[in-house]
Amino acid sequence: MAAARVPMLRHLLSSQTRALRASNQRRWAQVHDVRFLATTQQPRNILEKYRHKLEGKARDEGHADIDSLKAAYADKIQTLRRETDAVTAPLATPPPNTPPTPHSQPQQQQQQQQQQEAKKQPFSSSSSSSSPTGIKPLSQILNLPKASTLPTKELTAIWRLHHAALPNSLCATIPASTFTVMEDLARANPQFVLPVPHPEQGAEMHFLQWTWDAATRSATVLFTQLAEYKARGEFAAPHTTVTHYKDLMGPREGEEGREEEGVVLMQGTVVEDRGVKVDNARWLVMCLQRFYGGWDGVGGEGGKVRAEERRRLLEWFGRGDGRFSVDKLMEEAERMG
Incomplete structure (x- = not known):
């Protein structure tokens, strides 16, 4: 009888954790692509939010719908996008051989000192399990x-x-x-x-x-x-x-x-x-x-x-x-x- 009980406790901790997590999950839970939510959902939400105002502006200017209004303002929209891209363009990456600036040297020295101090400590700061x-x-x-x-x-x-x-x-x-x-x-x-x-x-x-x-x-x-x-x-x-x-x-x-x-x-x-x-x-x-x-x-x-x-x-x-x-x-x- 004792031998028959071997598998029952072998992974008791992990099985209890899985059971607890499963009980807290809803059956209809779904997994979504975060990239999709970030790049596609947001513009559609903005359009829906201002649809009433855009339709009113289209009627005031004699356009049939919002698409017609967007076509009339296409050139202006493109100009604004080019100006915005120029402001938010990333800074140029320095070439690999570029020497560090005077401000970066103390930061590098501080990082090296922290690494050396960490090696001297008897306890690790990591908390995750591999x-x-x-x-x-x-x-x-x-x-x-x-x-x-x-x-x-x-x-x-x-x-x-x-x-x-x-x-x-x-x-x-x-x-x-x-x-x-x-x-x-x-x-x-x-x-x-x-x-x-x-x-x-x-x-x-x-x-x-x-x-x-x-x-x-x-x-x-x-x-x-x-x-x-x-x-x-x-x-x-x-x-x-x-x-x-x-x-x-x-x-x-x-x-x-x-x-x-x-x-x-x-x-x-x-x-x-x-x-x-x-x-x-x-x-x-x-x-x-x-x-x-x-x-x-x-x-x-x-x-x-x-x-x-x-x-x-x-x-x-x-x-x-x-x-x-x-x-x-x-x-x-x-x-x-």
Whole structure:
């Protein structure tokens, strides 16, 4: 059953956006050629606006209709058009080798200075997305050439500071080797369920789905309440979206010229009014990292045993193995609390 649910959440965000846009469009909406509206409609509207006055002037001067009036004034109209064309003619374009004027030099220098300053900034000013999935590339969030030169400690501080003012955001910096382990397990087991404990109400189950976007070199996890998913299927909307950017996974130069391990930058968003608090989303992200091998090796020999148990639960769920049980999942989650 879990395998049958794979296509349902793969493009959930994009399908929800398309459905919303479609509901706001009227069925009789038409597409018009803007050039046609600009060059053809306007003269006809002017003629209709002044038709009554033109017909009156034609009668006063003894003409049968407006066309006869236009023919009588044809020479005058042509003269006025030539005078108007002379006034609105474009300025001559200087030859390519013409040196810049004294006034243009400070402007060029200012533009060059602005470009150089932009390269020094860690964050990019671009806001549009070039991916069909709607995921914004990291290059439109960070100035990658600048970010790639920063030590991991400084890059982490900047990344956290960037998200500090957003109350519904999540962020993290993950070592490249750690994320490699997580991604390998995710590709083999892209769906799983995780509990969120509520002291007074037991625990609430959440369904997660991994997706990948080659255009942005990212891996995204969608979290949805399991009850919501069971009730609405492919129409269930995620309450939290977490995207991992892999652009900076290569080795980097650290402090004092020492080589450091690459990193993966993670950022997430918790949607308001979906019944999930930011603290709940943080817990889910921590569980995600634990069950997908992000914390393997932590805790000595006992930690290795627990990591192996979590991995078995992950694989059993992916295969639909009967040995998977919610009780065992809850036990492992409680050990992490």
